[in-house]
Every structure is written in structure tokens, then in C-alpha cells.
Amino acid sequence: MLEASEIHATLVGAVSAVLVALAIAATFWWMLHPPSSTVERRAKEAETELERMVGSIIVVFTPEIASSHMMALAAKVARGERSELLAIYVIELPYTLPPDAEMPLEERGALDALGAAESIAKNSGISIRTEIVKARSTKQAVLDIAKRERANLIVIGDHREGKYVGAPLSRTIEEIAADAKCDVLIGVEGKHGTLFVGEASQSATTEPPASQS
Numbered sequence: 001m002l003e004a005s006e007i008h009a010t011l012v013g014a015v016s017a018v019l020v021a022l023a024i025a026a027t028f029w030w031m032l033h034p035p036s037s038t039v040e041r042r043a044k045e046a047e048t049e050l051e052r053m054v055g056s057i058i059v060v061f062t063p064e065i066a067s068s069h070m071m072a073l074a075a076k077v078a079r080g081e082r083s084e085l086l087a088i089y090v091i092e093l094p095y096t097l098p099p100d101a102e103m104p105l106e107e108r109g110a111l112d113a114l115g116a117a118e119s120i121a122k123n124s125g126i127s128i129r130t131e132i133v134k135a136r137s138t139k140q141a142v143l144d145i146a147k148r149e150r151a152n153l154i155v156i157g158d159h160r161e162g163k164y165v166g167a168p169l170s171r172t173i174e175e176i177a178a179d180a181k182c183d184v185l186i187g188v189e190g191k192h193g194t195l196f197v198g199e200a201s202q203s204a205t206t207e208p209p210a211s212q213s
Contacts, residue, residue, distance in 0.1 A: 056083055056150060056153070057085050057086070057153045059155045061110070061113045062092065065157055065159060069189045075124035076124065084149075086151075087117040087128060089109075089113055090138045091103055091107065110132045114132070138172050139176050142154065146180060147181070153185060154176065154182060154185070155184075157189065158173075158189055159173060169188070
């Protein structure tokens, strides 16, 4: 029979062997699964955040806000994330007019802008919904629709008059960005702004040259 000292030595040796085996296994596991770098962790966090952020996208048009140059970008994001895309054109009604007042000039502009948006979405291979909204306040209309649609991203272009007065962000755009419950992407078109405008969007938004008499 083994003496107590021999049994103790055998147990110590067995435990030591197990510990050595575990240490070797842990080393191999660490070598095969190195800790991710800070850059990799941030990239993964950004990817996760994008997946959370982009659920539905609203692109805003008004007679004063030009968002055509942002449509191609919104379409690409919607396609990549399989998101719903809604383009709205808000016509702000003066308080002197009734809620159901007809505004032919503005309504025609809405049809043209939303028609171009549909063309860009179609050429990008995604579906889009469009809506013309008449409201007393553009800001409130956008925020109400964003709430109704549970939007996670609002896309807005720049102020038309900004090309002349050097103020691309109107008060309305700033207020929407400040009060929205979701992310707001504002795209200010550069002097030679064609970054987000592909051939499809250019052909859809470029007016034909006026005929000469």
C-alpha cells in the first residue's frame, strides 16, 4: 500500500500537471483569440450603433429646403440597411389661409421634387413612399411625422437662399435638428457638390435647358 507521503506527492504532481495543462491551453487560446484593438472595438461599436440607428429614414423637402443632393445618399443608406425610406414635402400654410387652401405653385414644386426622389430611389433599387404635407409650421410637421413613423434618421438638405446670402442653415433646419428625438443628418451642398449625386439623381434633378427663341 502507498504511504501517506507518497499519496500526497502523487496528488501534488497530478494537480501541478493539470495546472500546467490549463496554462498551456489558456496560452494557446489567447494566441488564437487575441484581444481586439481599440480601433476594432470602436469599429464594431460604430457598426452596432448604425444598425440600431437606421430603422426608417425621412428625407425633408420644402420650397426653401433643397434636399435633392441628399437623396442618393439616403437611398444608399436605406438599401444597405434595408430601411424604410419616406420623402416628404412640407408646404407651410400662412395663417391667413384655411387648412385646405390650394397652393398650385407650391404643390407643383412638391410633385416635381418628390417625382425626382422616386426616380433616384427606383434607380437605386429600393422602394420609397412620398407624402405632401400642408402645415402651419414646417418644424412641427417634420417632428410629428418623425414621431408617427418612429424615424431613426431625418435627412435634410440646405437652405436654398444660402447660396446667395451665405447662410445654408435656416432657422427651421436648426430648430428641427435641436428638437428632433432622433438623429438628424444635414447636407450642405458644396460649390462643386456632386459627392452624393450620381447620374440617376443628376438626370432626375437637372432641369432641361430653356429653349431659345
